[in-house]
Amino acid sequence: MDPRRALVVTDIDLAGWALRQALTSAGFVVLTAADGDAARAVVATSDPFDVLVVSQSLHPESVARLLEDAARLWPGVPAIILAVDAEPHPIDTRADHVMLEKPFSVGDVVALARGSTVLRAKGESYSQLLDRCDGVVNGSVSPAPRRVAP
Numbered sequence: 198m199d200p201r202r203a204l205v206v207t208d209i210d211l212a213g214w215a216l217r218q219a220l221t222s223a224g225f226v227v228l229t230a231a232d233g234d235a236a237r238a239v240v241a242t243s244d245p246f247d248v249l250v251v252s253q254s255l256h257p258e259s260v261a262r263l264l265e266d267a268a269r270l271w272p273g274v275p276a277i278i279l280a281v282d283a284e285p286h287p288i289d290t291r292a293d294h295v296m297l298e299k300p301f302s303v304g305d306v307v308a309l310a311r312g313s314t315v316l317r318a319k320g321e322s323y324s325q326l327l328d329r330c331d332g333v334v335n336g337s338v339s340p341a342p343r344r345v346a347p
Contacts, residue, residue: 202244203310205229206236206263207252207279216250219303220310233259240266248310249276253296264294277309 203225207213210231217227228243230236233255240246240263249267251260260278267274276294279301297305 200224200226201247201310203227203248203250204236204239204243204246205250206231206233206255207250208232208254209252209281212252212279215303216306219307220250223307223311225310233263236263237266240270245271246274249274250279250306250310251276252279252281254281268293277306279306 201224203220205213205216205220205227206229207216208231213229213231217229220227225247228239228246230239236251246267249264251263253260264276267276273293278294278296280296280298295309297309
């Protein structure tokens with residue numbers, strides 16, 4: 198089985214490093230990008246990713262274009278959107294995307310990333326998972342990921 202692939206997109210260097218380390222330890226091959234344009238270039242020239250991890254600290258239009266590009270190239274690719282602001286701005290997403298609101302840990306992101314590969318293999322989405330587990334991640338109710346309504 199090929200290693201799972203993740204694209205981490207954040208303009209926060211320490212967060213990008215921590216996510217890369219944790220996902221690599223969990224068996225993912227991780228590519229990173231510091232902004233939406235760099236991420237779109239990676240998406241346009243790369244093999245498919247199993248999951249995208251995208252910081253909401255990036256410009257909303259940049260995030261939206263990245264998610265659109267990825268969905269067009271790889272339908273159903275899940276994205277974990279990391280809300281870094283107290284009031285996350287809305288992003289038009291699909292059932293394959295989940296927003297992880299503060300407070301969350303790197304371990305929570307890894308758990309969702311691992312879960313995304315299982316869900317795709319079963320033909321399910323984050324929406325279906327969240328409906329079943331009522332937002333429970335990694336055995337706890339905090340943080341509670343939620344679907345982002347279009």
